[in-house]
Amino acid sequence: MPARRTPFGAAGGGPRKGAALRRAWAGPLAAAAIIAAVPAQAAAAPDxxxxxxxxxxxxxxxxxxxxxxxxxxxxxxxxxxxxxxxxxxxxxxxxxxxxxxxxxxxxxxxxxxxxxxxxxxxxxxxxxxxxxxxxxxxxxxxxxxxxx
Amino acid sequence: MTDTQPDFQAPDLPAEDNGLILPRRSFLRGAGTLTLSAAAVAMLAGCESAAAGSSASAADVSILNTALGAELEAIAAYQVGAESGLLRKPVLDLAVQFQGHHKEHADLLAKTVRSLGGRPVDAKKTYDFPVDQLKSQNDVLGFAAGLEKGAVSAYLGAVPLFQNRDLAKAAASILGDEAMHWAVLRNALGQNPVPVAFVS
CATH class of the missing domain: 1.10.760.10 (Cytochrome c-like domain)
Structure with missing residues:
Protein backbone atom coordinates (compact mmCIF):
# COMPACT_ATOMS: atom_id res chain seq x y z
CA MET A 1 0.00 0.00 0.00
CA PRO A 2 1.55 3.35 -0.98
CA ALA A 3 2.39 5.84 1.75
CA ARG A 4 -0.38 8.30 2.52
CA ARG A 5 0.45 11.72 1.07
CA THR A 6 0.20 14.83 3.20
CA PRO A 7 1.15 18.45 2.46
CA PHE A 8 4.44 17.68 4.20
CA GLY A 9 5.29 14.59 2.18
CA ALA A 10 4.55 10.93 2.72
CA ALA A 11 3.12 10.17 6.15
CA GLY A 12 5.79 8.26 8.02
CA GLY A 13 4.26 7.60 11.41
CA GLY A 14 5.74 10.46 13.44
CA PRO A 15 9.16 11.27 14.93
CA ARG A 16 9.51 8.06 16.92
CA LYS A 17 8.95 5.89 13.90
CA GLY A 18 11.21 8.16 11.85
CA ALA A 19 14.06 7.68 14.33
CA ALA A 20 13.60 3.94 14.25
CA LEU A 21 13.70 3.99 10.49
CA ARG A 22 16.89 6.04 10.48
CA ARG A 23 18.53 3.49 12.76
CA ALA A 24 17.40 0.69 10.54
CA TRP A 25 18.74 2.38 7.43
CA ALA A 26 22.21 2.45 8.95
CA GLY A 27 22.47 -1.31 8.87
CA PRO A 28 23.40 -3.64 6.05
CA LEU A 29 19.95 -5.15 5.92
CA ALA A 30 18.55 -1.73 5.07
CA ALA A 31 20.99 -1.41 2.18
CA ALA A 32 19.72 -4.67 0.82
CA ALA A 33 16.17 -3.45 1.21
CA ILE A 34 16.95 -0.29 -0.75
CA ILE A 35 18.52 -2.27 -3.55
CA ALA A 36 15.46 -4.46 -3.70
CA ALA A 37 12.97 -1.62 -3.50
CA VAL A 38 14.35 0.80 -6.04
CA PRO A 39 13.99 -1.42 -9.11
CA ALA A 40 10.49 -2.36 -8.03
CA GLN A 41 9.46 1.29 -7.74
CA ALA A 42 11.09 2.25 -11.02
CA ALA A 43 9.43 -0.63 -12.77
CA ALA A 44 5.93 0.28 -11.54
CA ALA A 45 3.75 0.86 -14.56
CA PRO A 46 2.01 4.22 -14.96
CA ASP A 47 -1.61 4.07 -13.85
CA MET B 1 -25.25 32.58 -23.22
CA THR B 2 -24.13 36.16 -22.88
CA ASP B 3 -21.67 37.63 -20.46
CA THR B 4 -24.55 39.35 -18.70
CA GLN B 5 -25.85 37.13 -15.95
CA PRO B 6 -29.46 37.88 -15.04
CA ASP B 7 -30.75 36.89 -11.66
CA PHE B 8 -32.69 33.68 -11.75
CA GLN B 9 -36.15 32.96 -10.51
CA ALA B 10 -36.52 30.01 -8.22
CA PRO B 11 -39.42 27.69 -9.05
CA ASP B 12 -41.91 27.55 -6.22
CA LEU B 13 -41.83 23.94 -5.08
CA PRO B 14 -43.05 22.49 -1.79
CA ALA B 15 -40.38 22.11 0.85
CA GLU B 16 -40.87 18.35 0.97
CA ASP B 17 -40.05 18.00 -2.68
CA ASN B 18 -36.44 18.98 -2.48
CA GLY B 19 -34.55 15.71 -2.61
CA LEU B 20 -32.67 16.43 0.60
CA ILE B 21 -32.99 14.70 3.89
CA LEU B 22 -33.31 16.80 7.02
CA PRO B 23 -29.75 16.65 8.34
CA ARG B 24 -28.45 17.89 5.01
CA ARG B 25 -31.03 20.64 4.91
CA SER B 26 -29.89 21.84 8.31
CA PHE B 27 -26.30 21.60 7.16
CA LEU B 28 -27.06 23.73 4.11
CA ARG B 29 -28.76 26.40 6.20
CA GLY B 30 -25.77 26.59 8.51
CA ALA B 31 -23.32 27.00 5.65
CA GLY B 32 -24.95 30.25 4.60
CA THR B 33 -24.07 31.96 7.84
CA LEU B 34 -20.36 31.64 7.11
CA THR B 35 -20.42 33.88 4.06
CA LEU B 36 -17.99 36.79 4.03
CA SER B 37 -18.55 39.82 1.89
CA ALA B 38 -15.95 40.76 -0.70
CA ALA B 39 -15.19 43.85 1.33
CA ALA B 40 -14.52 41.73 4.37
CA VAL B 41 -12.23 39.47 2.39
CA ALA B 42 -10.38 42.48 1.02
CA MET B 43 -9.95 43.92 4.47
CA LEU B 44 -8.92 40.55 5.81
CA ALA B 45 -6.31 40.02 3.18
CA GLY B 46 -5.05 43.57 2.99
CA CYS B 47 -5.66 43.86 -0.73
CA GLU B 48 -5.84 47.61 -0.46
CA SER B 49 -2.30 47.78 0.85
CA ALA B 50 -1.20 45.29 -1.78
CA ALA B 51 -2.69 47.46 -4.46
CA ALA B 52 -0.84 50.47 -3.10
CA GLY B 53 2.39 49.12 -4.50
CA SER B 54 4.77 47.00 -2.43
CA SER B 55 5.75 43.58 -3.63
CA ALA B 56 2.99 42.63 -6.09
CA SER B 57 4.33 41.85 -9.54
CA ALA B 58 3.18 41.34 -13.10
CA ALA B 59 3.27 37.63 -12.32
CA ASP B 60 0.83 38.23 -9.47
CA VAL B 61 -1.50 40.03 -11.87
CA SER B 62 -1.31 37.04 -14.21
CA ILE B 63 -2.24 34.68 -11.38
CA LEU B 64 -5.16 36.90 -10.41
CA ASN B 65 -6.36 37.04 -13.99
CA THR B 66 -6.25 33.27 -14.41
CA ALA B 67 -8.28 32.96 -11.22
CA LEU B 68 -10.68 35.62 -12.49
CA GLY B 69 -11.21 33.70 -15.71
CA ALA B 70 -12.10 30.58 -13.76
CA GLU B 71 -14.45 32.51 -11.47
CA LEU B 72 -16.26 34.03 -14.44
CA GLU B 73 -16.70 30.57 -15.90
CA ALA B 74 -18.02 29.27 -12.58
CA ILE B 75 -20.59 32.07 -12.54
CA ALA B 76 -21.72 31.01 -15.99
CA ALA B 77 -21.78 27.35 -15.00
CA TYR B 78 -24.05 28.03 -12.03
CA GLN B 79 -26.25 30.06 -14.35
CA VAL B 80 -26.61 27.04 -16.61
CA GLY B 81 -27.45 24.89 -13.61
CA ALA B 82 -29.98 27.34 -12.25
CA GLU B 83 -31.68 27.75 -15.62
CA SER B 84 -31.70 24.02 -16.33
CA GLY B 85 -34.98 23.50 -14.51
CA LEU B 86 -33.38 20.48 -12.85
CA LEU B 87 -32.64 22.09 -9.48
CA ARG B 88 -35.29 22.17 -6.77
CA LYS B 89 -35.36 24.18 -3.59
CA PRO B 90 -33.35 24.32 -1.40
CA VAL B 91 -30.66 23.12 -3.81
CA LEU B 92 -31.57 25.89 -6.23
CA ASP B 93 -31.14 28.48 -3.49
CA LEU B 94 -27.79 26.98 -2.70
CA ALA B 95 -26.68 27.26 -6.33
CA VAL B 96 -27.75 30.89 -6.40
CA GLN B 97 -25.87 31.57 -3.18
CA PHE B 98 -22.71 29.89 -4.44
CA GLN B 99 -22.95 31.78 -7.71
CA GLY B 100 -23.15 34.94 -5.62
CA HIS B 101 -19.92 33.97 -3.88
CA HIS B 102 -18.21 33.50 -7.22
CA LYS B 103 -19.46 36.91 -8.30
CA GLU B 104 -17.93 38.39 -5.15
CA HIS B 105 -14.66 36.60 -5.84
CA ALA B 106 -14.66 37.84 -9.43
CA ASP B 107 -15.44 41.40 -8.40
CA LEU B 108 -12.63 41.42 -5.87
CA LEU B 109 -10.14 39.83 -8.26
CA ALA B 110 -11.00 42.28 -11.04
CA LYS B 111 -10.74 45.23 -8.68
CA THR B 112 -7.37 44.03 -7.43
CA VAL B 113 -6.04 43.51 -10.96
CA ARG B 114 -7.07 47.07 -11.81
CA SER B 115 -5.49 48.39 -8.63
CA LEU B 116 -2.23 46.74 -9.62
CA GLY B 117 -2.30 48.40 -13.04
CA GLY B 118 -3.49 45.35 -14.95
CA ARG B 119 -6.48 44.74 -17.16
CA PRO B 120 -8.92 42.19 -15.84
CA VAL B 121 -9.94 39.46 -18.25
CA ASP B 122 -13.51 39.61 -19.51
CA ALA B 123 -16.08 36.86 -19.36
CA LYS B 124 -16.28 34.88 -22.57
CA LYS B 125 -19.30 35.54 -24.75
CA THR B 126 -20.08 31.83 -24.67
CA TYR B 127 -18.96 28.87 -22.61
CA ASP B 128 -19.02 25.26 -23.72
CA PHE B 129 -20.51 23.19 -20.91
CA PRO B 130 -21.56 19.53 -21.18
CA VAL B 131 -25.25 20.41 -20.97
CA ASP B 132 -26.21 17.27 -22.89
CA GLN B 133 -24.94 15.26 -19.93
CA LEU B 134 -27.06 17.12 -17.36
CA LYS B 135 -30.29 15.14 -17.03
CA SER B 136 -31.04 15.36 -13.32
CA GLN B 137 -30.44 17.44 -10.22
CA ASN B 138 -27.65 15.09 -9.20
CA ASP B 139 -25.99 15.52 -12.60
CA VAL B 140 -25.92 19.28 -12.06
CA LEU B 141 -24.69 18.91 -8.50
CA GLY B 142 -21.98 16.50 -9.62
CA PHE B 143 -20.89 18.87 -12.37
CA ALA B 144 -20.75 21.77 -9.91
CA ALA B 145 -18.91 19.67 -7.33
CA GLY B 146 -16.27 18.82 -9.92
CA LEU B 147 -15.76 22.48 -10.74
CA GLU B 148 -15.53 23.40 -7.06
CA LYS B 149 -13.05 20.62 -6.37
CA GLY B 150 -10.99 21.85 -9.30
CA ALA B 151 -11.21 25.38 -7.96
CA VAL B 152 -9.84 24.26 -4.61
CA SER B 153 -6.89 22.65 -6.37
CA ALA B 154 -6.37 25.68 -8.61
CA TYR B 155 -6.22 28.09 -5.69
CA LEU B 156 -4.03 25.67 -3.75
CA GLY B 157 -1.67 25.67 -6.71
CA ALA B 158 -1.75 29.46 -6.97
CA VAL B 159 -1.25 30.42 -3.31
CA PRO B 160 2.47 29.55 -3.17
CA LEU B 161 3.16 31.44 -6.39
CA PHE B 162 2.18 34.91 -5.22
CA GLN B 163 5.08 37.22 -4.51
CA ASN B 164 2.80 39.38 -2.40
CA ARG B 165 1.77 37.57 0.76
CA ASP B 166 -1.40 39.60 1.17
CA LEU B 167 -2.56 38.35 -2.21
CA ALA B 168 -1.67 34.79 -1.21
CA LYS B 169 -3.78 35.25 1.90
CA ALA B 170 -6.70 36.56 -0.14
CA ALA B 171 -6.43 33.57 -2.49
CA ALA B 172 -6.37 31.24 0.50
CA SER B 173 -9.52 32.90 1.79
CA ILE B 174 -11.25 32.17 -1.51
CA LEU B 175 -9.88 28.61 -1.43
CA GLY B 176 -11.64 28.09 1.88
CA ASP B 177 -14.92 29.23 0.40
CA GLU B 178 -14.55 26.94 -2.61
CA ALA B 179 -13.80 24.04 -0.27
CA MET B 180 -17.02 24.74 1.63
CA HIS B 181 -18.93 24.75 -1.66
CA TRP B 182 -17.39 21.41 -2.61
CA ALA B 183 -18.23 19.87 0.76
CA VAL B 184 -21.83 21.11 0.75
CA LEU B 185 -22.38 19.88 -2.81
CA ARG B 186 -20.98 16.46 -1.89
CA ASN B 187 -23.30 16.38 1.09
CA ALA B 188 -26.26 17.24 -1.10
CA LEU B 189 -25.26 14.34 -3.34
CA GLY B 190 -25.32 12.02 -0.34
CA GLN B 191 -21.54 11.65 -0.36
CA ASN B 192 -19.12 12.08 2.51
CA PRO B 193 -18.81 15.87 2.54
CA VAL B 194 -15.21 15.88 3.71
CA PRO B 195 -13.64 12.69 2.41
CA VAL B 196 -10.01 13.56 3.11
CA ALA B 197 -7.95 15.37 5.73
CA PHE B 198 -5.94 17.27 3.13
CA VAL B 199 -6.96 18.78 -0.18
CA SER B 200 -4.64 18.57 -3.17
Whole structure:
Protein backbone atom coordinates (compact mmCIF):
# COMPACT_ATOMS: atom_id res chain seq x y z
CA MET A 1 0.00 0.00 0.00
CA PRO A 2 1.55 3.35 -0.98
CA ALA A 3 2.39 5.84 1.75
CA ARG A 4 -0.38 8.30 2.52
CA ARG A 5 0.45 11.72 1.07
CA THR A 6 0.20 14.83 3.20
CA PRO A 7 1.15 18.45 2.46
CA PHE A 8 4.44 17.68 4.20
CA GLY A 9 5.29 14.59 2.18
CA ALA A 10 4.55 10.93 2.72
CA ALA A 11 3.12 10.17 6.15
CA GLY A 12 5.79 8.26 8.02
CA GLY A 13 4.26 7.60 11.41
CA GLY A 14 5.74 10.46 13.44
CA PRO A 15 9.16 11.27 14.93
CA ARG A 16 9.51 8.06 16.92
CA LYS A 17 8.95 5.89 13.90
CA GLY A 18 11.21 8.16 11.85
CA ALA A 19 14.06 7.68 14.33
CA ALA A 20 13.60 3.94 14.25
CA LEU A 21 13.70 3.99 10.49
CA ARG A 22 16.89 6.04 10.48
CA ARG A 23 18.53 3.49 12.76
CA ALA A 24 17.40 0.69 10.54
CA TRP A 25 18.74 2.38 7.43
CA ALA A 26 22.21 2.45 8.95
CA GLY A 27 22.47 -1.31 8.87
CA PRO A 28 23.40 -3.64 6.05
CA LEU A 29 19.95 -5.15 5.92
CA ALA A 30 18.55 -1.73 5.07
CA ALA A 31 20.99 -1.41 2.18
CA ALA A 32 19.72 -4.67 0.82
CA ALA A 33 16.17 -3.45 1.21
CA ILE A 34 16.95 -0.29 -0.75
CA ILE A 35 18.52 -2.27 -3.55
CA ALA A 36 15.46 -4.46 -3.70
CA ALA A 37 12.97 -1.62 -3.50
CA VAL A 38 14.35 0.80 -6.04
CA PRO A 39 13.99 -1.42 -9.11
CA ALA A 40 10.49 -2.36 -8.03
CA GLN A 41 9.46 1.29 -7.74
CA ALA A 42 11.09 2.25 -11.02
CA ALA A 43 9.43 -0.63 -12.77
CA ALA A 44 5.93 0.28 -11.54
CA ALA A 45 3.75 0.86 -14.56
CA PRO A 46 2.01 4.22 -14.96
CA ASP A 47 -1.61 4.07 -13.85
CA UNK A 48 -3.87 6.18 -16.09
CA UNK A 49 -6.90 5.39 -13.89
CA UNK A 50 -5.12 7.01 -10.95
CA UNK A 51 -4.09 9.80 -13.30
CA UNK A 52 -7.75 10.42 -14.10
CA UNK A 53 -8.35 11.01 -10.39
CA UNK A 54 -5.41 13.43 -10.28
CA UNK A 55 -6.94 15.17 -13.30
CA UNK A 56 -9.78 16.29 -11.04
CA UNK A 57 -7.37 18.98 -9.85
CA UNK A 58 -7.30 20.42 -13.35
CA UNK A 59 -11.07 20.78 -13.69
CA UNK A 60 -11.30 24.40 -12.63
CA UNK A 61 -9.59 25.37 -15.87
CA UNK A 62 -9.49 22.37 -18.21
CA UNK A 63 -11.77 19.80 -19.80
CA UNK A 64 -11.05 16.91 -22.11
CA UNK A 65 -13.42 17.83 -24.92
CA UNK A 66 -13.64 21.62 -24.92
CA UNK A 67 -11.64 24.74 -24.21
CA UNK A 68 -12.16 26.53 -20.93
CA UNK A 69 -9.78 28.87 -19.11
CA UNK A 70 -7.20 26.40 -20.38
CA UNK A 71 -7.20 24.45 -23.63
CA UNK A 72 -8.89 21.09 -24.17
CA UNK A 73 -6.81 17.98 -23.63
CA UNK A 74 -8.26 15.54 -26.15
CA UNK A 75 -5.63 14.43 -28.65
CA UNK A 76 -2.83 15.88 -26.55
CA UNK A 77 -0.30 13.17 -27.41
CA UNK A 78 2.05 14.47 -30.07
CA UNK A 79 0.40 17.89 -30.27
CA UNK A 80 2.56 20.97 -30.66
CA UNK A 81 2.29 23.16 -27.56
CA UNK A 82 0.14 26.22 -28.12
CA UNK A 83 -1.43 24.88 -31.29
CA UNK A 84 -5.07 24.11 -30.48
CA UNK A 85 -7.06 26.17 -33.02
CA UNK A 86 -9.28 28.81 -31.48
CA UNK A 87 -7.60 28.88 -28.09
CA UNK A 88 -5.77 32.03 -27.09
CA UNK A 89 -2.43 30.89 -25.72
CA UNK A 90 0.22 33.00 -24.07
CA UNK A 91 3.13 34.02 -26.24
CA UNK A 92 5.33 32.07 -23.85
CA UNK A 93 3.49 28.80 -24.47
CA UNK A 94 3.47 29.26 -28.24
CA UNK A 95 7.21 29.88 -28.18
CA UNK A 96 8.19 26.72 -26.30
CA UNK A 97 8.52 24.50 -29.32
CA UNK A 98 7.32 21.64 -27.14
CA UNK A 99 5.64 18.61 -28.57
CA UNK A 100 3.56 17.06 -25.83
CA UNK A 101 4.91 13.67 -24.86
CA UNK A 102 5.84 11.92 -21.63
CA UNK A 103 9.02 13.89 -21.13
CA UNK A 104 7.70 17.36 -21.95
CA UNK A 105 4.53 16.89 -19.94
CA UNK A 106 6.47 15.58 -16.96
CA UNK A 107 8.82 18.54 -17.12
CA UNK A 108 6.08 21.13 -17.55
CA UNK A 109 3.76 19.74 -14.90
CA UNK A 110 6.56 19.67 -12.34
CA UNK A 111 6.78 23.46 -12.37
CA UNK A 112 4.70 25.14 -15.09
CA UNK A 113 5.84 28.70 -14.42
CA UNK A 114 9.44 27.67 -13.87
CA UNK A 115 9.57 25.76 -17.15
CA UNK A 116 7.51 28.22 -19.21
CA UNK A 117 7.81 31.66 -17.59
CA UNK A 118 4.89 33.73 -18.76
CA UNK A 119 2.45 30.87 -19.13
CA UNK A 120 -1.04 31.69 -17.93
CA UNK A 121 -1.16 28.29 -16.23
CA UNK A 122 -0.40 29.85 -12.88
CA UNK A 123 -0.22 26.61 -10.94
CA UNK A 124 2.51 25.41 -8.63
CA UNK A 125 2.72 22.04 -10.30
CA UNK A 126 2.36 18.37 -9.43
CA UNK A 127 5.34 17.76 -7.19
CA UNK A 128 4.79 14.07 -6.46
CA UNK A 129 6.56 12.03 -9.14
CA UNK A 130 4.10 9.14 -8.98
CA UNK A 131 1.09 11.40 -9.25
CA UNK A 132 2.71 13.23 -12.14
CA UNK A 133 3.63 10.00 -13.92
CA UNK A 134 0.06 8.75 -13.68
CA UNK A 135 -1.46 12.10 -14.71
CA UNK A 136 0.80 12.18 -17.75
CA UNK A 137 -0.22 8.62 -18.61
CA UNK A 138 -3.87 9.67 -18.44
CA UNK A 139 -3.33 12.78 -20.55
CA UNK A 140 -1.48 10.79 -23.20
CA UNK A 141 -4.28 8.22 -23.26
CA UNK A 142 -6.95 10.71 -24.24
CA UNK A 143 -8.54 10.11 -27.63
CA UNK A 144 -8.31 12.54 -30.51
CA UNK A 145 -10.67 15.50 -30.47
CA UNK A 146 -13.76 15.41 -32.58
CA UNK A 147 -16.71 14.31 -30.51
CA UNK A 148 -17.95 14.05 -27.00
CA MET B 1 -25.25 32.58 -23.22
CA THR B 2 -24.13 36.16 -22.88
CA ASP B 3 -21.67 37.63 -20.46
CA THR B 4 -24.55 39.35 -18.70
CA GLN B 5 -25.85 37.13 -15.95
CA PRO B 6 -29.46 37.88 -15.04
CA ASP B 7 -30.75 36.89 -11.66
CA PHE B 8 -32.69 33.68 -11.75
CA GLN B 9 -36.15 32.96 -10.51
CA ALA B 10 -36.52 30.01 -8.22
CA PRO B 11 -39.42 27.69 -9.05
CA ASP B 12 -41.91 27.55 -6.22
CA LEU B 13 -41.83 23.94 -5.08
CA PRO B 14 -43.05 22.49 -1.79
CA ALA B 15 -40.38 22.11 0.85
CA GLU B 16 -40.87 18.35 0.97
CA ASP B 17 -40.05 18.00 -2.68
CA ASN B 18 -36.44 18.98 -2.48
CA GLY B 19 -34.55 15.71 -2.61
CA LEU B 20 -32.67 16.43 0.60
CA ILE B 21 -32.99 14.70 3.89
CA LEU B 22 -33.31 16.80 7.02
CA PRO B 23 -29.75 16.65 8.34
CA ARG B 24 -28.45 17.89 5.01
CA ARG B 25 -31.03 20.64 4.91
CA SER B 26 -29.89 21.84 8.31
CA PHE B 27 -26.30 21.60 7.16
CA LEU B 28 -27.06 23.73 4.11
CA ARG B 29 -28.76 26.40 6.20
CA GLY B 30 -25.77 26.59 8.51
CA ALA B 31 -23.32 27.00 5.65
CA GLY B 32 -24.95 30.25 4.60
CA THR B 33 -24.07 31.96 7.84
CA LEU B 34 -20.36 31.64 7.11
CA THR B 35 -20.42 33.88 4.06
CA LEU B 36 -17.99 36.79 4.03
CA SER B 37 -18.55 39.82 1.89
CA ALA B 38 -15.95 40.76 -0.70
CA ALA B 39 -15.19 43.85 1.33
CA ALA B 40 -14.52 41.73 4.37
CA VAL B 41 -12.23 39.47 2.39
CA ALA B 42 -10.38 42.48 1.02
CA MET B 43 -9.95 43.92 4.47
CA LEU B 44 -8.92 40.55 5.81
CA ALA B 45 -6.31 40.02 3.18
CA GLY B 46 -5.05 43.57 2.99
CA CYS B 47 -5.66 43.86 -0.73
CA GLU B 48 -5.84 47.61 -0.46
CA SER B 49 -2.30 47.78 0.85
CA ALA B 50 -1.20 45.29 -1.78
CA ALA B 51 -2.69 47.46 -4.46
CA ALA B 52 -0.84 50.47 -3.10
CA GLY B 53 2.39 49.12 -4.50
CA SER B 54 4.77 47.00 -2.43
CA SER B 55 5.75 43.58 -3.63
CA ALA B 56 2.99 42.63 -6.09
CA SER B 57 4.33 41.85 -9.54
CA ALA B 58 3.18 41.34 -13.10
CA ALA B 59 3.27 37.63 -12.32
CA ASP B 60 0.83 38.23 -9.47
CA VAL B 61 -1.50 40.03 -11.87
CA SER B 62 -1.31 37.04 -14.21
CA ILE B 63 -2.24 34.68 -11.38
CA LEU B 64 -5.16 36.90 -10.41
CA ASN B 65 -6.36 37.04 -13.99
CA THR B 66 -6.25 33.27 -14.41
CA ALA B 67 -8.28 32.96 -11.22
CA LEU B 68 -10.68 35.62 -12.49
CA GLY B 69 -11.21 33.70 -15.71
CA ALA B 70 -12.10 30.58 -13.76
CA GLU B 71 -14.45 32.51 -11.47
CA LEU B 72 -16.26 34.03 -14.44
CA GLU B 73 -16.70 30.57 -15.90
CA ALA B 74 -18.02 29.27 -12.58
CA ILE B 75 -20.59 32.07 -12.54
CA ALA B 76 -21.72 31.01 -15.99
CA ALA B 77 -21.78 27.35 -15.00
CA TYR B 78 -24.05 28.03 -12.03
CA GLN B 79 -26.25 30.06 -14.35
CA VAL B 80 -26.61 27.04 -16.61
CA GLY B 81 -27.45 24.89 -13.61
CA ALA B 82 -29.98 27.34 -12.25
CA GLU B 83 -31.68 27.75 -15.62
CA SER B 84 -31.70 24.02 -16.33
CA GLY B 85 -34.98 23.50 -14.51
CA LEU B 86 -33.38 20.48 -12.85
CA LEU B 87 -32.64 22.09 -9.48
CA ARG B 88 -35.29 22.17 -6.77
CA LYS B 89 -35.36 24.18 -3.59
CA PRO B 90 -33.35 24.32 -1.40
CA VAL B 91 -30.66 23.12 -3.81
CA LEU B 92 -31.57 25.89 -6.23
CA ASP B 93 -31.14 28.48 -3.49
CA LEU B 94 -27.79 26.98 -2.70
CA ALA B 95 -26.68 27.26 -6.33
CA VAL B 96 -27.75 30.89 -6.40
CA GLN B 97 -25.87 31.57 -3.18
CA PHE B 98 -22.71 29.89 -4.44
CA GLN B 99 -22.95 31.78 -7.71
CA GLY B 100 -23.15 34.94 -5.62
CA HIS B 101 -19.92 33.97 -3.88
CA HIS B 102 -18.21 33.50 -7.22
CA LYS B 103 -19.46 36.91 -8.30
CA GLU B 104 -17.93 38.39 -5.15
CA HIS B 105 -14.66 36.60 -5.84
CA ALA B 106 -14.66 37.84 -9.43
CA ASP B 107 -15.44 41.40 -8.40
CA LEU B 108 -12.63 41.42 -5.87
CA LEU B 109 -10.14 39.83 -8.26
CA ALA B 110 -11.00 42.28 -11.04
CA LYS B 111 -10.74 45.23 -8.68
CA THR B 112 -7.37 44.03 -7.43
CA VAL B 113 -6.04 43.51 -10.96
CA ARG B 114 -7.07 47.07 -11.81
CA SER B 115 -5.49 48.39 -8.63
CA LEU B 116 -2.23 46.74 -9.62
CA GLY B 117 -2.30 48.40 -13.04
CA GLY B 118 -3.49 45.35 -14.95
CA ARG B 119 -6.48 44.74 -17.16
CA PRO B 120 -8.92 42.19 -15.84
CA VAL B 121 -9.94 39.46 -18.25
CA ASP B 122 -13.51 39.61 -19.51
CA ALA B 123 -16.08 36.86 -19.36
CA LYS B 124 -16.28 34.88 -22.57
CA LYS B 125 -19.30 35.54 -24.75
CA THR B 126 -20.08 31.83 -24.67
CA TYR B 127 -18.96 28.87 -22.61
CA ASP B 128 -19.02 25.26 -23.72
CA PHE B 129 -20.51 23.19 -20.91
CA PRO B 130 -21.56 19.53 -21.18
CA VAL B 131 -25.25 20.41 -20.97
CA ASP B 132 -26.21 17.27 -22.89
CA GLN B 133 -24.94 15.26 -19.93
CA LEU B 134 -27.06 17.12 -17.36
CA LYS B 135 -30.29 15.14 -17.03
CA SER B 136 -31.04 15.36 -13.32
CA GLN B 137 -30.44 17.44 -10.22
CA ASN B 138 -27.65 15.09 -9.20
CA ASP B 139 -25.99 15.52 -12.60
CA VAL B 140 -25.92 19.28 -12.06
CA LEU B 141 -24.69 18.91 -8.50
CA GLY B 142 -21.98 16.50 -9.62
CA PHE B 143 -20.89 18.87 -12.37
CA ALA B 144 -20.75 21.77 -9.91
CA ALA B 145 -18.91 19.67 -7.33
CA GLY B 146 -16.27 18.82 -9.92
CA LEU B 147 -15.76 22.48 -10.74
CA GLU B 148 -15.53 23.40 -7.06
CA LYS B 149 -13.05 20.62 -6.37
CA GLY B 150 -10.99 21.85 -9.30
CA ALA B 151 -11.21 25.38 -7.96
CA VAL B 152 -9.84 24.26 -4.61
CA SER B 153 -6.89 22.65 -6.37
CA ALA B 154 -6.37 25.68 -8.61
CA TYR B 155 -6.22 28.09 -5.69
CA LEU B 156 -4.03 25.67 -3.75
CA GLY B 157 -1.67 25.67 -6.71
CA ALA B 158 -1.75 29.46 -6.97
CA VAL B 159 -1.25 30.42 -3.31
CA PRO B 160 2.47 29.55 -3.17
CA LEU B 161 3.16 31.44 -6.39
CA PHE B 162 2.18 34.91 -5.22
CA GLN B 163 5.08 37.22 -4.51
CA ASN B 164 2.80 39.38 -2.40
CA ARG B 165 1.77 37.57 0.76
CA ASP B 166 -1.40 39.60 1.17
CA LEU B 167 -2.56 38.35 -2.21
CA ALA B 168 -1.67 34.79 -1.21
CA LYS B 169 -3.78 35.25 1.90
CA ALA B 170 -6.70 36.56 -0.14
CA ALA B 171 -6.43 33.57 -2.49
CA ALA B 172 -6.37 31.24 0.50
CA SER B 173 -9.52 32.90 1.79
CA ILE B 174 -11.25 32.17 -1.51
CA LEU B 175 -9.88 28.61 -1.43
CA GLY B 176 -11.64 28.09 1.88
CA ASP B 177 -14.92 29.23 0.40
CA GLU B 178 -14.55 26.94 -2.61
CA ALA B 179 -13.80 24.04 -0.27
CA MET B 180 -17.02 24.74 1.63
CA HIS B 181 -18.93 24.75 -1.66
CA TRP B 182 -17.39 21.41 -2.61
CA ALA B 183 -18.23 19.87 0.76
CA VAL B 184 -21.83 21.11 0.75
CA LEU B 185 -22.38 19.88 -2.81
CA ARG B 186 -20.98 16.46 -1.89
CA ASN B 187 -23.30 16.38 1.09
CA ALA B 188 -26.26 17.24 -1.10
CA LEU B 189 -25.26 14.34 -3.34
CA GLY B 190 -25.32 12.02 -0.34
CA GLN B 191 -21.54 11.65 -0.36
CA ASN B 192 -19.12 12.08 2.51
CA PRO B 193 -18.81 15.87 2.54
CA VAL B 194 -15.21 15.88 3.71
CA PRO B 195 -13.64 12.69 2.41
CA VAL B 196 -10.01 13.56 3.11
CA ALA B 197 -7.95 15.37 5.73
CA PHE B 198 -5.94 17.27 3.13
CA VAL B 199 -6.96 18.78 -0.18
CA SER B 200 -4.64 18.57 -3.17
Missing amino acids: PAHGKQIYDRCLACHAVAHDRVGPRHCGLKGRQAGSMPGFEYSDAMRATGFTWNRQTLDRFLTDPLGVVPGTTMTYDGIKDARERRDLVAYLLSLPPCGGR
